[in-house]
Amino acid sequence: MAEPASDILDLADGDAAALITTVERTYDNLEILRVNMGPQHPSTHGVLRVVLDLDGERVVRLRPVIGYLHSGKEKIAETKTYHQFIPYTDRIDYLAPMAYNTGYVMTVEKLLGIEVTERCAWLRTILCEMARISSHIVFYATHALELGATSPFMYGFRDRELLYDLFEEIAGARFTVSYMRIGGVRRDATDDWLAGVRKFCDYFPRALDEYEALLTQNEIFLQRTWNIGRISGDEAIALGLSGPSLRASGVAWDIRKSHPYLWYDQIEWNMAVEDAGDCYARYLVRMREMRESLRIIRQCLDRVPKGPVNIDNPKVMLPRREELRHSMEALIHHFLLVSEGFWPPAGEVYHAIEAPKGELGFYLVSDGTPKAYRLKIRAPSFCNLQSLDRMCRGALLADVVAIIGSLDIVMGDVDR
Amino acid sequence: MNEFLIYSLITIAKIGVVFGLVIGSVPVVVLAERKLLGWMQVRPGPNRVGPWGLLQTLVDAAKVFFKENIIPDGVEPLTYRLAPILVITPVLISASVIPFGPPVTIAGREITLAIADFDLSLLFFFAVATLSVYGIVLAGWSSNNKWSLMGGLRSSAQMFSYEITLSLSIVGILLTSGTFRLTAIAAQQAGGFWHWNMFLQPLGFVLFLLAAIAEVNRTPFDLPEAESELTGGFHTEYSGMRFVMFYMSEYSSVFVMSSVIATLFLGGYNPPFPYTFGTSWFDGAIGLFWLLAKIGALVFFFIWLRGTLPRLRYDELMMLGWKILLPLAFLNLIVTAILVALNWPGWVLGLTGVAALIVTDLVVSQILWRRRRAAG
Numbered sequence: 001m002a003e004p005a006s007d008i009l010d011l012a013d014g015d016a017a018a019l020i021t022t023v024e025r026t027y028d029n030l031e032i033l034r035v036n037m038g039p040q041h042p043s044t045h046g047v048l049r050v051v052l053d054l055d056g057e058r059v060v061r062l063r064p065v066i067g068y069l070h071s072g073k074e075k076i077a078e079t080k081t082y083h084q085f086i087p088y089t090d091r092i093d094y095l096a097p098m099a100y101n102t103g104y105v106m107t108v109e110k111l112l113g114i115e116v117t118e119r120c121a122w123l124r125t126i127l128c129e130m131a132r133i134s135s136h137i138v139f140y141a142t143h144a145l146e147l148g149a150t151s152p153f154m155y156g157f158r159d160r161e162l163l164y165d166l167f168e169e170i171a172g173a174r175f176t177v178s179y180m181r182i183g184g185v186r187r188d189a190t191d192d193w194l195a196g197v198r199k200f201c202d203y204f205p206r207a208l209d210e211y212e213a214l215l216t217q218n219e220i221f222l223q224r225t226w227n228i229g230r231i232s233g234d235e236a237i238a239l240g241l242s243g244p245s246l247r248a249s250g251v252a253w254d255i256r257k258s259h260p261y262l263w264y265d266q267i268e269w270n271m272a273v274e275d276a277g278d279c280y281a282r283y284l285v286r287m288r289e290m291r292e293s294l295r296i297i298r299q300c301l302d303r304v305p306k307g308p309v310n311i312d313n314p315k316v317m318l319p320r321r322e323e324l325r326h327s328m329e330a331l332i333h334h335f336l337l338v339s340e341g342f343w344p345p346a347g348e349v350y351h352a353i354e355a356p357k358g359e360l361g362f363y364l365v366s367d368g369t370p371k372a373y374r375l376k377i378r379a380p381s382f383c384n385l386q387s388l389d390r391m392c393r394g395a396l397l398a399d400v401v402a403i404i405g406s407l408d409i410v411m412g413d414v415d416r
Numbered sequence: 417m418n419e420f421l422i423y424s425l426i427t428i429a430k431i432g433v434v435f436g437l438v439i440g441s442v443p444v445v446v447l448a449e450r451k452l453l454g455w456m457q458v459r460p461g462p463n464r465v466g467p468w469g470l471l472q473t474l475v476d477a478a479k480v481f482f483k484e485n486i487i488p489d490g491v492e493p494l495t496y497r498l499a500p501i502l503v504i505t506p507v508l509i510s511a512s513v514i515p516f517g518p519p520v521t522i523a524g525r526e527i528t529l530a531i532a533d534f535d536l537s538l539l540f541f542f543a544v545a546t547l548s549v550y551g552i553v554l555a556g557w558s559s560n561n562k563w564s565l566m567g568g569l570r571s572s573a574q575m576f577s578y579e580i581t582l583s584l585s586i587v588g589i590l591l592t593s594g595t596f597r598l599t600a601i602a603a604q605q606a607g608g609f610w611h612w613n614m615f616l617q618p619l620g621f622v623l624f625l626l627a628a629i630a631e632v633n634r635t636p637f638d639l640p641e642a643e644s645e646l647t648g649g650f651h652t653e654y655s656g657m658r659f660v661m662f663y664m665s666e667y668s669s670v671f672v673m674s675s676v677i678a679t680l681f682l683g684g685y686n687p688p689f690p691y692t693f694g695t696s697w698f699d700g701a702i703g704l705f706w707l708l709a710k711i712g713a714l715v716f717f718f719i720w721l722r723g724t725l726p727r728l729r730y731d732e733l734m735m736l737g738w739k740i741l742l743p744l745a746f747l748n749l750i751v752t753a754i755l756v757a758l759n760w761p762g763w764v765l766g767l768t769g770v771a772a773l774i775v776t777d778l779v780v781s782q783i784l785w786r787r788r789r790a791a792g
Contacts, residue, residue: 035562057566057730148635148727154457219784220636220726226788397566398639398729 032060035397039068043146043401046411050388050400057397062389066382069415077375081341082108082182083318085375090176092379093413095138098131098167099355101180106261107351107362108182111344117311120184122304125262126197127170127179128353129293129300133204134163135356135408136244136286136293140211143283143405147224152214159207162200169193183317184310198301201294208290216287225279229391229403232277239387243358243380244285245407249277255354267299279406286408316342341370357381357408381413422525430531431512437708438511441671442664443473449719456723483656491653492558499558500654500661503551507669510545513537514675515599517685517703518606521696529685529700530599537598538590541676542583545631548665549575555662556650567649570639570730577737578630578637584745585623588752589613589680592765598676602684609688614681616762618769619748621681623741628677630737632669635722639730670718671711678710744776 033054038044047068053061073092077085089104090097102124109116116124141156164174170193171179171186179186215221231241236249246253254271256264272288274281310317318337319330336342346368352361358380365374384407391403447462447470454461462469487496517529534540549572556568592613593601605611614621630637639649646652651662678684685703693699728736748769755765 033562144726148638149725150453151457151723154459158458214724215726218726219781220728220732222784222788223732224726224729396729396731398727 031055037400044404045142045409048385048404048409048411048414050404052397052400054397059392059395059397059400062392062400064385064388066385066411066414069411071416073416074375074377077372079371081370082344082372083337083341085372086180086182087176087178090178091412092377092416093135093355093357093360093381093410094176095410096131096135096356097175097177098127098179099135099353100360101178102128102262103351103353103355103360104362105180105182106353107349107364108344110349110351111347111364111366112182112316112342113345114183114311114313114316116184117308119188119305119307119309120311121262122300123185123189123309124180125264125267126297126300126304128262129296130163130166130197132293132356133290134160136290137163139286139405139408140215140283143402143408144215144221146401146405147221149214149221152211155207155210155214159204162203166193166196166200169196181310181317183313188309189304194301194304197297201298201301204294205291208287212287215283222280224398224402225283225406227276228279228399229395229406230276230278231387231391235390236277236387239390240383241358241387242383243354243356244272244289245282245358245384245387247272248274248281248285250275255352255359259352261351261353263300263303264296266303267296269296269299279402282406282408343368343370352378355380357410357413358384377416379413379416381407381409381411382416385409385414426527427531430529434511434514434516434531435508437516438508438668438671439664441711442667443477445667445671445715446473446476448715449722452716452719453723456720477660480656480660485656485658486653488560488653490560492560495554495558496653497658499551499555500658500665501551502554503548504661504665504668506544506547506551507665507672510541511668511672511675513541513598514672514679515602515684516675516707517700518603519599520700528599529703533597533599536596538586538596538601538680541598542579545669545672546575546579548669551665552650555654559650559653561653563646564650564652567639567646567652570646571633571650573730574630574633574637574639574733574737577734578627578741581623581737581741581745582627582631584742584749585620585627586680587749588617588620591749591752591756592616592762598679602679602686605683606686607690609683611686612681612683615766616769617681617748617752618766619744619772620752620769622773623745623748624681625677626741627737628673629718629721630733632673632718633666634670634718636725636728637733638727639733670715674711674714674718675707677714678707682710682714684710740776740780744772747772 035052035054036049037052038049039047044050049065049068051063051065052059071091073088076088080088086101086104089100092100137156137160141153141160144150144152144156167177167179168174170189171177231239231249233246233249233251236246236251241249242253250273252271252273255261257271269292272285272292274285314330314333316337319327319334323330324334344366346366348363348365350361350363352359354360359378360380361378363374363376363378364372367373388403388407391407392400395403450472451461451469462472465471465475487493512531513533515528515530515533519526519528521527530537532540552571552575553568556564556566556571559565589601590596593604595601601613605613609615633639651659654662683706685707687702687706693702751768751772752765755768
């Protein structure tokens, strides 16, 4: 079983004075070198700080120190109306804002008891899978870069641009899209846009083949990732791992399958599961997931119906801009929604979706006012980071970089 | 003019040419690397400064000249200052034995186109080139930075391990050519590319190439720097001109090492097809051209590797060095010795080397494959 949680989260001696001490004689009479990795380090995905106890180059103990990107998003949610919080969800996992938008608005819709239109749900499915691909591309790119291969990085970012062009076309922003709305989306997708997505689906498998040609059978890559950072399925569950990192340990758990939302139960696709639980398995799972995502998007494109994309509920959705000039009613709704927000029923809901990095859950407590009483975000990167110490014990310093990369964390998601 | 003066002038001219080439190669190689990597990675590379980005490295150099030389707190001041010098000096000295053209006759005087031409020039090269590891270790140790220290330690271990392979893999050439003198080794490979030692010593060539990449700290063996692990390794704490010296030594050692590989295995200054223009100085210039062309090809190869491969891990690097490359170097030495003693023709030697390479590749991949399959 895993190490006791108290050991992993023990930050008692993590104060500055202890960290400055370079060499100290500790347990087992080993000469332990305590190294501070990050928050300014090229391979810590932003501002993760890791305190390493090294015996030579071997990791005796590792403690992640987080909070350098903390921006109090959960607290902000209590001071903003439900609509106003949508842009903040972009910035939690800034590599998959579409998925985070979706997760959040679906939670609020659950609270309100709203059913979105069929077309909207299909669009959301497409966009969530596009977010998954763009997030996994960044995983591939940065993971390779951390292992010293520079070209995959550029190839990955080249192809992510195509996705971002599509995001820009539909949402107006490339990075922080803020596209989803409670009860619908920002604006409807055009047929041109859907054709553009299809074009991407036709192109991307070739790019994936190129990616895999560079790394999958590369002997050095295998040496760096195979049997590194191994974690069993039981341990992974005990440490709260989710998403591709959990599926790489042989646990067939995917919220899209186990608790289907949107149209995932209407579509044929396979869950990518590997047994080994090492960095290589985590890599393979993500590579396969990208292909599965393409499959899902293709089926969605075939089945997107015509029709309205937003629900017809002026108490929740902002009226269309043109209506404001003619309709007094619309103007009043607009004024109320913008100045005050809507009044949901009191109660609490939890909604989880399978974000690219794992289970993304929003636990929302409403006291019936236009602002959330409490919003707890179950961020996948934060929970996945717990297993870092377990994976890194006994590994070499260079493996730490590989393992952090294979966990695919985003600090915005960890610190929120 | 007396003899001594003429001799001195010629030597100074040669020094000018060689150091001009070695130092002058740095901006060229840096720019070539950035441009080539750019093209390999579907981006344009530097293209702002000067036509086609040609002045980029010069501007970078000028910028760095004006940077402050920061000496962080707690460093060992003497060794910290000394280290960059210790790194770059051996590289420059080792360039002195490389023949950059065939002997030319000017005004009835035969001139050898190498600054120093003596019997043990090859040994001299290795003896001096290895010294630069002291600079790296000292830089890592005196920086008062744990990452630098690890970079320095990795570097020393790596250098010691690969130095042995590097030296052993050329013993085959020594046996076939019968001399330590680089000019003589280069001269023996005249008369077309089929005379190059590469074909006589394929195994030795591959081993030397791999060890040389490790020796000059290039990807996939760039562990001492390992920017994604050690944040730059031994030169993390350096800035300004001292950093430039590390940078220059890295790229000039790529150039020097390429020229040694070219001289030992690729016929040095000899053209791939035998021809001569009859004019001695012109033949010398053509020789220099061919040497530079071969160096260029090797530098391209180094850059290509960097654009393709991830970095090896420290223990894997050691395993590769001690368990695979070193035994192969011994094998190469023994087989070459036997075949030379039996006086067998060169093509037997070449075929044996190629066979050994293929067999090794198969065996190693089999072992790795089996191990992976057994572990699931």
